[in-house]
Amino acid sequence: MSRQTLTLVGVWAALMALLAITVGATFGPFGAWKPAINLAVAFCKAGLIFWVFMHLREQRGVARVIALAFLLWLSILMGLTLADVLSR
Numbered sequence: 001m002s003r004q005t006l007t008l009v010g011v012w013a014a015l016m017a018l019l020a021i022t023v024g025a026t027f028g029p030f031g032a033w034k035p036a037i038n039l040a041v042a043f044c045k046a047g048l049i050f051w052v053f054m055h056l057r058e059q060r061g062v063a064r065v066i067a068l069a070f071l072l073w074l075s076i077l078m079g080l081t082l083a084d085v086l087s088r
């Protein structure tokens with residue numbers, strides 16, 4: 001098999017493992033930690049998809065900076081939303 005095929009199969013296996021973790025966390029006795037676990041797994045899935053399927057690993061410079069700026073902006077928005085929800 002070629003290197004690209006092995007990479008895609010590996011990423012698929014990692015995504016399936018993360019899916020199993022999500023399902024396990026949803027039905028497991030984790031209490032208040034369920035949302036945190038599921039968000040962490042979702043970020044890992046998104047990172048794999050960005051890195052491999054959107055070819056971010058092959059890009060240099062500006063494309064990576066834009067991706068990091070997107071993640072920073074997303075974390076700011078999520079933080080402000082969480083602050084609003086927790087303050088009510």
